[in-house]
Amino acid sequence: MKNLILSTAALALTAGIAMADTVRMGTEGAYPPYNFINDAGEIDGFEREVGDELCKRANLECEWVKNDWDSIIPNLVSGNYDTIIAGMSITDERDEVIDFTQDYYPPTASAYVATSDAADVKGGVVAAQTATIQAGHVAESGATLVEFATPEETIAAVRNGEADAVLADRDYLVPLVEESGGELVFIGDPVPLGGGVGMGLRESDGELRGKFDEGITSMKADGSLNEMLIKWFGEGTATYGSDGSVVTN
Amino acid sequence: MFSYCADPDTLGTFRWFSCYLTNGVHWSFYLSFIKVLALLAVTAPVALSFGFAGAMAARSHFPPLSWLGKAYIAIVRGVPDIAFFLFFVIALDQGFEWIRHKVLCRDWTDPIRQGNDFLVCQAAKLPLGTAPEWVHETYGFFLAVITFSIVFGAFAANVLFGGMRAVPHAQLETAEAYGMNRRQTFWKILVPQMWVYALPGLSNLWMVLIKATPLLFLLGVEDIVYWARELGGTKTSKFTQYPHGDWRMWYFLFLLIFYLGMTRISELGLERLMRRLSHGQATSGGELLRKETTA
Structure with a gap:
């Protein structure tokens, strides 16, 4: 009997420790609607909501950390935080260094934005954020690439004429174009790039990756992920079917 | 902050700004000024003591110590700051964690380096993974102070080394003639007199x-430039109650004024300090002061 009490106590104790496992979530905080700093100074956005829900489902305690985009992968592998959840598209190059969960945002459409319809996106100067799939795409397209550390600066470069156009995720550009009062326009068709947005983890962290993967699967199955997608990206965005397949609307 | 801030769209310009400038993010911005000032207040004396130790080592009569001091000065001065900042913080952090790992987790068999990953046991993490966010931020700040101190300490060491050599040799000989030993000559004759020679160089370092x-942001500490960039960036009405265009110019203008103000205050302070140090010195500045008081 005594033994039984002891072992239940030990079990309760280890369960308590497991519950208190803190996972540090690294993000950029400068890429609405994926992640941004709200008026109160906290990290907010689509990924904040998805991340908090995933942590709740996996019974983890999560803490949010801001990090510069440029050094977001080096700081993950050296252990300053445990996940990257920062609108990062799944690509083969990144997959060699870190591991990704399945996508929680369908393969993204990127788009060109310029100040006039006449902008030349194939031979002109195109701005993109450093170390993004868009920057890679521009470099291969034959246009002259100018890179900036933050998405904000890529837009400013187009506004002040330094670049003819900018290539970025369409969802990031939509609110900017809508509120620019006709100054900025989309040109050409959206460009499909990357393999969707996933959460990045250290390659040695298979267990944690499994937990988040499971969470994403269950969120896809019960439709809660779709609700968040529609809330942050609008009615027209691509969503997931209950089996995890992508549904374009 | 104010009760009328609930719906900023309806407010007039003045009230809108009074709400905008007191919202949560702006408090983080104001707090970052305190962070920067605290960094300066802590780093300056620590860097000066690094510099003093470096200069003392460099002019030591014991060769290995002298080599050590000179190597410190040469290496740190020769490596670009930004490379140092990027390399040092990660190296320092991993160094601390590696030592803790060796001490705290002796029965750990997995390798620490697995491909790209740097893995230590949970107990060796610094700060612990379970620590609240402010501990992480303080730790980052502490790493920043060490890094700044090492870098600026090397420059200060070179300046102090020069200052020590600039003290007229006759002073030291006189001290010896009075029967002072090497230690006494150093502390009682050389050190009090060298400051006046070192101060112009040190004041430059302070300004730099x-x-x-x-550079703090490279170290993950959110400083005033980071917040100015973040707050000044275009904000659309979907994600904030206070939408505005690209206001970075205004925020950076404010930083410009702040930095110029800091420079002016430092100049005034350093001028007073110089006057004080020149008092009674066998230099042209000291001579000028003597004439002023006797005339």
Whole structure:
């Protein structure tokens, strides 16, 4: 009997420790609607909501950390935080260094934005954020690439004429174009790039990756992920079917 | 902050700004000024003591110590700051964690380096993974102070080394003639007199240090330049109650005024300090002061 009490106590104790496992979530905080700093100074956005829900489902305690985009992968592998959840598209190059969960945002459409319809996106100067799939795409397209550390600066470069156009995720550009009062326009068709947005983890962290993967699967199955997608990206965005397949609307 | 801030769209310009400038993010911005000032207040004396130790080592009569001091000065001065900042913080952090790992987790068999990953046991993490966010931020700040101190300490060491050599040799000989030993000559004759020679160089370093604080963001500390960039960026009405265009110019203008103000205050302070140090010195500045008081 005594033994039984002891072992239940030990079990309760280890369960308590497991519950208190803190996972540090690294993000950029400068890429609405994926992640941004709200008026109160906290990290907010689509990924904040998805991340908090995933942590709740996996019974983890999560803490949010801001990090510069440029050094977001080096700081993950050296252990300053445990996940990257920062609108990062799944690509083969990144997959060699870190591991990704399945996508929680369908393969993204990127788009060109310029100040006039006449902008030349194939031979002109195109701005993109450093170390993004868009920057890679521009470099291969034959246009002259100018890179900036933050998405904000890529837009400013187009506004002040330094670049003819900018290539970025369409969802990031939509609110900017809508509120620019006709100054900025989309040109050409959206460009499909990357393999969707996933959460990045250290390659040695298979267990944690499994937990988040499971969470994403269950969120896809019960439709809660779709609700968040529609809330942050609008009615027209691509969503997931209950089996995890992508549904374009 | 104010009760009328609930719906900023309806407010007039003045009230809108009174709400905008007191919202949560702006408090983080104001707090970052305190962070920068605290960094300066802590780093300056620590860097000066690094410099003093470096200069003392460099002029030591014991060769290995002298080599050590000279190597410190040469290496740190020769490597670009930004490379140092990027390399040092990660190396320092991993160094601390590696030592803790060796001490705290002796029965750990997995390798620490697995491909790209740097893995230590949970107990060796610094700060612990379970620590609240402010501990992580303080730790980052502490790493920043060490890094700044090492870098600026090397420059200060070179300046102090020069200052020590600039003290007229006759002074030291006189001290010896009075029967002072080497230690006494150093502390009682050389050190009090060298400051006046070192101060122009040190004041330059102080100015450079003030302007180097934006490097803090490389170290993950959110400084004033980071917040100015973040707050000044275009904000659309979907994600904030206070939408505005690209206001970075205004925020950076404010930083410009702040930095110029800091420079002016430092100049005034350093001028007074110089006057004080020149008092009674066998230099042209000291001579000028003597004439002023006797005339």
